[in-house]
Amino acid sequence: MRCRLKNLPPNPSEQIEPMMNKNTSLIVSGFLGLLLVVGCKSVNPPSRGRADITEHNKIFFSQEQRERLRESTAILGDRVDRDQFGLLTVVIPIRSAVPRTLYLEYQYAFFDSSGRQVEGPVGWLPITLEAGSPGTIQFTSTNPQAADYRCTIRFAR
Numbered sequence: 001m002r003c004r005l006k007n008l009p010p011n012p013s014e015q016i017e018p019m020m021n022k023n024t025s026l027i028v029s030g031f032l033g034l035l036l037v038v039g040c041k042s043v044n045p046p047s048r049g050r051a052d053i054t055e056h057n058k059i060f061f062s063q064e065q066r067e068r069l070r071e072s073t074a075i076l077g078d079r080v081d082r083d084q085f086g087l088l089t090v091v092i093p094i095r096s097a098v099p100r101t102l103y104l105e106y107q108y109a110f111f112d113s114s115g116r117q118v119e120g121p122v123g124w125l126p127i128t129l130e131a132g133s134p135g136t137i138q139f140t141s142t143n144p145q146a147a148d149y150r151c152t153i154r155f156a157r
Contacts, residue, residue: 059092062154069153072098073129086144092137092151096129103128103156108139110146118143126156 061069109120
């Protein structure tokens with residue numbers, strides 16, 4: 001014969017288990033609520049990885065496409081060297097900053113030390129940049145008096 005005390009449940013674990021479930025539920029719901037509050041805080045937009053852009057006074061984007069080109073490309077700078085014949089060579093590293101292939105065109109002109117144009121502009125030359133990949137725009141003067149250059153970039157037509 002089993003003896004039972006008054007006011008005690010027949011099985012004590014029956015009372016403890018529901019309390020554990022309630023406590024666990026409260027902790028989990030509190031944690032989820034905290035995540036919800038933290039997650040709803042204003043989120044900064046993702047960085048675009050555009051820190052490599054510098055202001056150029058020799059490389060220009062076509063006026064009507066300026067903002068789209070600034071958003072779609074990254075130009076690291078330029079390298080200007082003179083070869084053994086005194087001809088100016090310009091190398092411009094450029095990369096696509098978007099997840100799609102870019103079809104661009106560029107044209108250039110050379111100027112002497114007084115700012116007078118001595119060569120160009122040449123016709124539009126094509127360059128294709130695969131998504132996120134680097135490329136190079138490179139051109140060389142044919143006139144040894146060339147001291148400076150200007151390059152204009154646009155989307156291919």
